[in-house]
Amino acid sequence: MHQPIHELTDAYRRGDLTPSAVAEDYLSRIGALDGKVGAYLTVVREQALTAARESDLRWRAGSPRGPLDGAPIALKDVMCTAGVRTTAGSKMLERFVPPYNATTVERLRAAGAVILGKTNLDEFAMGSSTEHSAFHPTRNPWDLARVPGGSSGGSAAAVAGGLAAGAYGSDTGGSIRQPAAFCGVVGLKPTYGRVSRYGLIALASSLDQIGPFAQDVTDTAILLGAVAGHDRRDATSIQAPVPDYAAELSKGVAGLTLGLPDEYFIDGMDPDVERAVRQAIDVLKGLGARIERVALPTTRHSLAAYYVILPAEASSNLARYDGVKFGLRVAGRDLVEMESRSRSAGFGAEVKRRIMLGTYALSAGYYDAYYGKAQSVRTLVRREFAAAFARVDLIVAPTTPNVAFKHGEKEDPLSMYLNDVFTIPGNLSGIPGISVPCGFSATGLPIGLQVLGRPLDEARVLRAAYAYEQATTWRSRRPELA
Amino acid sequence: MSPAATPYETVIGLEVHAQLSTRSKMFCGCPTTFGARPNTQTCPVCLGLPGVLPVVNRRAVEFGIRTALAFGCRVNEACRFARKHYYYPDMPKNYQISQYEEPLAEDGFLEIDIEGGARSIGIQRLHLEEDVGKLLHEGTLETAQASLVDFNRSGVALMETVSRPELSSPEEAAAYLRAFRAVLVFLGVCDGNMEEGSLRCDANVSIRPRGSAKLGTKVEIKNLNSFRNVQRALEFEVRRQAQALDAGERIAQETRLWEAERGYTRSMRSKEFAHDYRYFPEPDLVPLQIDRRWVEEIRAGLPELPRAWRQRVVAQYGLPPYDAEVLTQSRALVDYYEAALREWAPASGTAADRPKVLSNWIMSELLRVLPGDDEQAVRGSPIPPRHLVGLLRLIENSTISGKIAKDVFQKMFDSGQDAPTIVERDGLTQVADEGALGQVIDSVMAANSKAIEDYRRGKKEAKGALVGQVMKATRGKANPALVNRLLEDKLSQT
Known part of the structure; x- marks a missing residue:
């Protein structure tokens, strides 16, 4: 039963499987194996089974709601679920039960998806390893000594480990693509504004974007299609029609021009990663794509700009956690002491670090030098991509410079930040990007190929990823968990 | 202390926060009704729950543009x-979603009428923002063991308007605020209710030696929530600053709070403790592009503003400026006046005194029973303009006397019925039948032979007593002019 969603629904249609049997199977796998992986923070067994049984009836009646009806999926624990606690991986929200559903959650319920539970993450999505959850770390199903990447590590590990058929995460600087690469699954960050952020607990509002994790590109297209589209509750969501992503997958890459940026092959990157990515590009060339070198020189400033903009916005977004209305409250003699103690106890070290960085960057007298300057860099990054996309249809590059590292290996925050060097520019410019498995290191760890596209050109990004996937056999390899 | 008596001149700028009378809040769909049970007009957005996003209220933007x-x-x-x-x-x-470097509008002015003429006060900027909730303390802020928060007001649309520092006295500041309120009320963008906090005012005030070009150190005063408080607080503060300078002290740049009950300002926080608000563009909202055609549509729909209205009615109808000022205390009252005038004198110039008669009745009778600055009360008046005119017509055509009319007015107000119905029902029609009145006069004369004697002996006042007796006998319904004429006839006959 551990197969892609589009195969599960084919089996539902034929009557070979039922959503509730599949949900039971996933729930028992979670029960048996998630102790090792730690992908989930909350499993909603009863709700999942209820939803699955309703889906059974629809399939039996021959009137499913669509390609996600009865699909067992997981949600990163930053998407608000009415009546189900939503923690953002933080002690601050350990007992926070939202009274409302995120737009994504609403749309998934309406599509008949079976939500299995909420997955682990680095606290408030700050991190690249899912070691910095306030509850427990998540482990990489390919090697339990290694991290699954982050911050959406729980969702990536759940899909890789067969603990969910598909999942959703959020990507602020690479938090979908990097763990997808580390866990050998497909992960897509859509164009900023393609998927509503309403109900997504904000890290950095101008960078955050919800996107899917899947076992293959076809599922990725289906999962994206179910949640994409304008939402009047999100003023930054884009009013543009949503194409039928799955229908366009098989158009191939013949005739497309793929840009290859020199800046994404850097000193110190894992030679296995470079080799796998260059071989993948050869495969795409063999499928009829033209390869052209493009220059993205501002890439080297992206990380610095990102680490000003992100903490600035995060410091503001996290100001509401003060113990007054919701979340953790630690008593104090007066209001200020209560707020201060609540925040001290509720936030972890990385969160505090970024709040301090961001508060400083926005302070009177420093704003222009930091936030203002970082926004200028951001404009340059955006222009650079626009110029490149005037010449090429897509850009191909590694998703990460390295494969999954060991737990505890990157103690120094800076070396952790460097993990996102190839994914951050996509967030700064708002363009869509996918990570698709493109091989394994000598140590047997997955490697991801990143494909970036023009704003709202997810269909072409998916097309290229699909063409590559169909020409290779990487997805037949699965981690052994049991 | 009059300004001329001091060696200083005063420089005041006002920041006015007006609650916009939009039906829903600035960034969510919650209702904005005043006085609802605490925390019943809230949603995840105005409670600031994790994950929520703001969406701009288009009506609030429209109100901002209109203003x-x-x-x-x-x-x-x-x-x-x-x-x-x-x-x-x-x-x-x-954090409060407000506007900072890129406000909705800039560079305007407000004309105020003060003793000795009119002045134009510059308006620096106008921007939109959201209101905060309300804290309710058990006891005072200092002694409260607990405080409760009511978020009903949280997220209500606010418009902040900042004047240039061009007001030169507390009186001018109060005049500015009055004129400001009148404009907002006329535009229908704010109910102008200062007691309910629909209009809130902070002032920046400094003084400097007369003739000096350099501005003095400014002090911000908060909590000025009535016209009277604005004037009193500023008078206090100007005096405080003058005394400090006279004593050779320096004015500290600070924020002070007006204690209305105690009649003084006290220091809230000094410059060193001023907030660093760490403004940055709200990433959850895209910049608003204001469509020029929309602006022109709004401009075309602007009503006549209070000052222009006053100037017009004074020139056109010869209404005293005082009457015009009283009538502009609300849009509803002006509408009432105009509707009544249209009803009564469709062709202008037919009866030159009607505009004044009407304003007299509104000022002395209607405003006795209704608060004229309460839009809803005036609009819902039990005596609509048509009924008031119906009453005035009965006076004009001598069906009832002015005195009876005041009683009829009260009955109309109590019952909602129109004047002819009440006059008919209560038999209040003026006795204008010469025969019937002649009989009454005859019986009054028969019973008052002494008064007749006096009159004939040249004591002309005695006639007044006889008129009074006739009016009494007819319970006020007799037409006084007719009584006078008939009485004179009869007195001269004998």
């Missing part, structure tokens, strides 16, 4: 919201 145009401001082609950060438990997100 900006009324003040002659430039409406910017694009404006942007920004986050203003400070920690306070009545503010759910611990």
